[in-house]
Amino acid sequence: MAKVKGIGLLCILTLLLSGCWSKRELNELAIVVALGIDKVEDHYEITVQIVDPSEISVRQVSTQRAPVITYHAQGETIFEAIRKMTTVAARKPYFSHLQVVVLGEDLAKEGIDESLDLIARDHEFRNDFDVIMSYEATAKEVLNILTPIEKIPANKMVNSLRTSEKAWGSTIAVNIDELVDMLHKEERGAILTAIEIHGDRKLGMDQTNVQRVKTSAWLQYAGLAVFKDNQFVGLLSEEDSKSISFLNDTIKSTVERIACPEKGTLSMEITQSHTKIKGTFERGAPKIDVQINIIQNVDEVGCTINLMESATMDYINQKTAQGIQKRIEKTLETIQQYYQVDILGFCDALHRADAKQWKKIKGDWPTIFPELQVNIDVKVKTQGVGTLQNSLLNMPKEEE
Amino acid sequence: MSLSNNTNTSPFHEVLNESLEKNLKIIDHTLGHSNDIMVRKITVGHHTLAMIAIDGLVDKTMIADAVIDKLMMYSEEEHEFDISTIHQHIRNSFLTVGDIANVEYFTALYQAILNGETVILLDGLASGFTTNTKHARDRAVTEPSTESVIRGPKEAFTETLRTNTALIRRKIKSPNLWIKSRVIGDVTQTDVAIVYINGIANDKIVAEVLARLDRIDTDSILESGYIEDYIQDAKTSIFPTIYNSERPDVIAGELLEGKIAIIVDGTPFVLVVPALFTSFLQSAEDYYQHWFISSLIRILRFFGISLALVAPSLYVAITTFHQEMLPTPMLISIAAQREGVPFPAVVEALIMEVAFEILREAGLRMPRTIGPAVSIVGTLVIGQAAVDAGVVSAVMVIIVALTAICSFLFPAYGLSNTIRVLRFPLMIVAAMFGLFGVMFGIMLIILHLCSIRTFGIPYLSPFAPFILKDQKDAFLLFPRRWLRTRPRLINQKNMVRAHAYINRKGRKE
Structure with missing residues (x-):
């Protein structure tokens, strides 16, 4: 009996001794929603955007405080800088709810792989946040801009990244896992969406920025940034970014503009797009076939055209397909000739197609890629013309 | 009855005397001259009879009509018999009361009169007889107050x-x-x-x-x-x-x-x-309505009991150890409410739960007329003022309210109290070890449940041990045409309770 009592007592003691390990009350946390990494000379400069919960909450009356606070710290390594931040911050930064990581342009030019190690390795970081790059600005400046409607700027960044990916196509949301995956392969390059600041950067930090109808400083996605060997090499134009989205199969919906037979333009809403990239070897020579199937609706008609005829539909389908194909070809030329970096994962397609052949050419990939033959086949199907039949421009003519 | 032997003293267990006076004296003495004892003496011819009963336990009209009246008539007829014949006569021919039994011992006599029977003793005879004139003040059969149903019989047991x-x-x-x-x-x-x-x-x-x-x-x-x-x-x-x-x-x-x-x-x-454990989660009404509805309601009940048990501890565990599990907007919203709350989440939870238990107990015990007063104080103090004063966060009030509502979901009150009690240790382990602690606590509870037996039957059957055939009326309720056997563990011989229902076309369903 004494033995049992003794063991019982020990059990209770162990409970009490280890109790409350790693306990954190909610009001001891500084919830970090965005992390910015810049390189200043040899140091990393870390910026964190921390939520002030009582400002965000709906119930309490606003006290004119900013909804988020940014803290900065410098250090030889990122981890060091983060820990050093406790000397300025009121609470310990808590990274599990990180929404977005902004990499500064200077850092991007020097190479991003080192800086990503901590955020991919540390257990406190989740891996579902997006990574973007600041263009013509430092990450610090980007995180210092207050945004209207979405009180938390990080949310604004993530939301508009996602919605423009879905409805426009010039951005691609890349999360940390995907980015590490892209950087991991020597043969291929990486893409990140770049964000830029418009307007007055100084005024952007001020609460007045969100009090006006038209804000004095705002954030906008500029397009896709191309990374070669971990380094930022250039920004793609909006048109090129869209083409990349088509090739990457991330287009959910977008707008396509084509010329009418006479003058005027037609706008198409692309409602579905499926891209298949297939690699083949023809007598040892690698070849890529891209098949894009698109379903679209006519959305805006700016000319006299009879939508009720099937010939018109054929014309529309053909024109859209041509337009998209031409643009993609142009983009591919830019990537293959100018950047010379495989950001689309053609290497993976070839590897999947024939692993043995791929091994043979793997070493020569940087020289093969610019000359790689890419066949693009775009198929377009028009599904509907919306709630009108013919354009209003057509009406008077029919009466005459 | 056999146990009462131990405490009996001599006058208790003695045989009745022949002398009526002596008997009455002993009875009066044993019952401590209590004033609710009714003794009525009647003379029949040359013989004296005595009727003994306890006021309040007997039906006085019945005694008057069926006993005294008959004995009086008998006495008017002036029969001259010896005492044992009179005894037989009264017993067999005169009393118009249902059942009559002989008494020879004082013990039996006391038991009879204390049970509301009337004892008739005759002078000169060492035995008497009891007549059943029981009439206790009885409550009428009313609607059940603890287990109410919408459909089903509306009668409840009484105290009798x-x-x-x-x-x-x-x-x-x-x-x-x-x-x-x-x-x-x-x-x-x-x-x-x-x-x-x-x-x-x-x-x-x-x-x-x-x-x-x-x-x-x-x-x-x-x-x-x-x-x-x-x-x-x-x-x-x-x-x-x-x-x-x-x-x-x-x-x-x-x-x-x-x-x-x-x-x-x-x-x-x-x-x-x-x-069995499942009995406490099954309501009578389950069987009276459509099986599909009943099954859904049972699932709801199982969900409710789990929530009543773990909701506060989950809140404590997640907000103090696993903040990453919450969606970001929710975390920010909860964090905003926790701003300025002086206590750790577990203290907050304990305060609110204890406050609720006090309110609940008070509401149960106090006179009905002041009920509204207490509930107003309760809702205002706990719901509104505590949050406004910044002592507790609004989410905690929601959690406590949720647990409270869920604990009223039980058809049987007994298990509800158990869950009420177990909530508190779970909250404490949650505060110490987070979800790991909650899981540990739940595992302990399940292990304990598996170890309990009730009259030889495993408490958790038909889940542990798993009996496929008895699942028809456990977590879910199957259609009546499938409920053809009784639970396997409880009765092993007579299992079949119904046969296939054959509809008009002669097809078995």
């Missing part, structure tokens, strides 16, 4: 044992409904009836119940809770292993499953053994 057995007999009109009786309690002499259906109930369990009842040696049984505590298997367990109900239809249903009911005089709560 006879009424209760009659209510069951009215549901099950089978000669196999057997009632065994015991008198327990040296001082209170409480009647206890053990009801079961012969041929359906397991004989071994019946014998076990009777044996356990016989082992009870106490001065008083005032409610079935006394017996419950004596005969239950897991005496240290907080989980109830004996089911109780005040609904005759529930008891009838349990009897038909092969269980045994114990009715105690003086309380409307009838015990049922063996009681």
